[in-house]
Amino acid sequence: MSTETATASLLFDGKHLLGEGVLWCDRTQRLFWTDILGASLWCHDPAAGTTRSWPMPERLATFALTEDDDRLLLGLASQLAWFSFSNNAVTPICAVEADMPHTRLNDGRCDRFGRFVFGTKNDAPGLARCCSFYRLNADLTLERLALPMVAISNSICFSPDGHTMYYCDSPSKTIRCCDYDSVAGTTSNDRLFADLQQQPGEPDGSTVDSEGYLWNAQWGGHRVLCFAPDGSIDRMVRVPVAQPSCVALGGAALDTLYVTSARESLSDADLLAEPAAGGVFQLRLPGVGGLPEGRFGG
Numbered sequence: 001m002s003t004e005t006a007t008a009s010l011l012f013d014g015k016h017l018l019g020e021g022v023l024w025c026d027r028t029q030r031l032f033w034t035d036i037l038g039a040s041l042w043c044h045d046p047a048a049g050t051t052r053s054w055p056m057p058e059r060l061a062t063f064a065l066t067e068d069d070d071r072l073l074l075g076l077a078s079q080l081a082w083f084s085f086s087n088n089a090v091t092p093i094c095a096v097e098a099d100m101p102h103t104r105l106n107d108g109r110c111d112r113f114g115r116f117v118f119g120t121k122n123d124a125p126g127l128a129r130c131c132s133f134y135r136l137n138a139d140l141t142l143e144r145l146a147l148p149m150v151a152i153s154n155s156i157c158f159s160p161d162g163h164t165m166y167y168c169d170s171p172s173k174t175i176r177c178c179d180y181d182s183v184a185g186t187t188s189n190d191r192l193f194a195d196l197q198q199q200p201g202e203p204d205g206s207t208v209d210s211e212g213y214l215w216n217a218q219w220g221g222h223r224v225l226c227f228a229p230d231g232s233i234d235r236m237v238r239v240p241v242a243q244p245s246c247v248a249l250g251g252a253a254l255d256t257l258y259v260t261s262a263r264e265s266l267s268d269a270d271l272l273a274e275p276a277a278g279g280v281f282q283l284r285l286p287g288v289g290g291l292p293e294g295r296f297g298g
Helices: 268-273
Strands: 005-007 009-012 019-025 030-035 040-045 050-055 060-066 071-076 079-084 090-095 103-110 116-122 133-136 142-144 153-158 164-169 174-180 187-195 202-208 214-219 223-227 233-238 244-250 256-261 280-284
Touching: 019 060, 019 103, 019 202, 030 060, 030 244, 030 256, 040 060, 060 116, 071 103, 071 116, 103 153, 116 153, 164 202, 174 202, 214 256, 223 244
Parallel strands: 005 233, 019 244, 060 103, 153 202, 202 244
Antiparallel strands: 009 280, 019 030, 019 256, 030 040, 040 050, 060 071, 071 079, 079 090, 103 116, 116 133, 133 142, 153 164, 164 174, 174 187, 202 214, 214 223, 214 244, 223 233, 244 256, 256 280
């Protein structure tokens, strides 16, 4: 591991129960994220210094930018839907795992070719591996990817050329990757990318920078880890809360690391020790460059 470490500072004290899904819109220069358990979408405009939110009809697990800046693709707990900023309308697309009431959508991200890849989470006690990874294609057809079943899908992101997909089952404390066909979207050569079983915390949300380095929030670990393309740990960013949940690279130069966090499951004593839990954090990283977030092409 590089000896280089730094600590992210608080950007917004949202006190979110489960802040997640953070991403940067390079067109509007705004930062978006969700409070899953708060069933709300959030947006911060650095230039204006303003932050606002929109209530959602159910838990908002993940979302994606689209080619229309007025519209987001929503991954709600039970379904995919459109959201329009101009009239706050939520328009259903399709249900997901309707026959499995104990699961919900969780992590998701667009691939480099305009399709939305996401996974589900088992909310039942015991966290049995009964959940899957899916892709919403541009024609709005939904298909399940040929990847192992998981309990908590996370860490979905793609290499700069789009030909490698990263993902994880958080309780396994490993991050995996596979070859990703740019035309058919099929997966193959599934393999271990990083083994974190001897590290504190569990892998949560990730993003990939322009050099192919993977940045991962370590739930329970008070930190974000950066992995080189060979899976080795390159550097660490400390976060002053126990449960960092997702990361994005944004800002005008795409060199600012943004980190969401959660208050879920923390005791009163924990919250006294880390009052900023559930906030959004930031750290500028000179020399690091992000990539524009993928947009759904449907």
